[in-house]
Amino acid sequence: MTDVEINMRKIWSMHLKDNRENGKNIDSDEKFNTCKMHNILAIGWQDCDTDDTYAYKKAYNALKKMSKGDLVWVKNPQNQEYYVCEILNDKMIDFDKELAAFDVSTGRIAEFHRVDEKDLPKDKIPFPRQTIQQIRMKPENYNLIMETILL
Secondary structure, eight states: OOHHHHHHSOEEEEOOOOOHHHHTTTTOSHHHHHHHHHTEEEEOOTTSOGGGOHHHHHHHHHHHHOOTTOEEEEEOTTTOOEEEEEEOOSSOEEOOGGGGGGTOOEEEEEEEEEEOGGGSOSSOOOOOSSSEEEEOOOHHHHHHHHHHHHO
16 A cells, blocks of 8 residues: 555544433443444434434534545543544444444444554544544554554
8 A cells, every 4th residue: 555545534533422311421431332233333312313413413414425435533431542543434334223222323434443542642632522523633643543444
């Protein structure tokens, strides 16, 4: 893979936290583990009036902008392990209702790659206040990400 191909990929950071019930489950890793087990990155809002939810619209639009090959940093909220996920599809998917129990509704197919703490970029990975955010990383960190995925 050439540097041009790597630099064409967008880099994102995303929270895989369960924010239902006023954040009661926010520190739980159930949503994270469900996404990892099913190889998906997903947002929730299954039983909400999404037409009036600014946060939903922002998360949905960011997820929609992702493309096959884009890379997404995620972190397990329980043990703080970092992962780089590679988006494997070019379309949004509405997941089965059974996954709604884990705050999983709409998302993308993704492959999870654990990143050892010693291999994390020297720059802190910016995790957004919102659910998903595109981030900029220094060019030298693209190589680190690619090495992680290719292992």
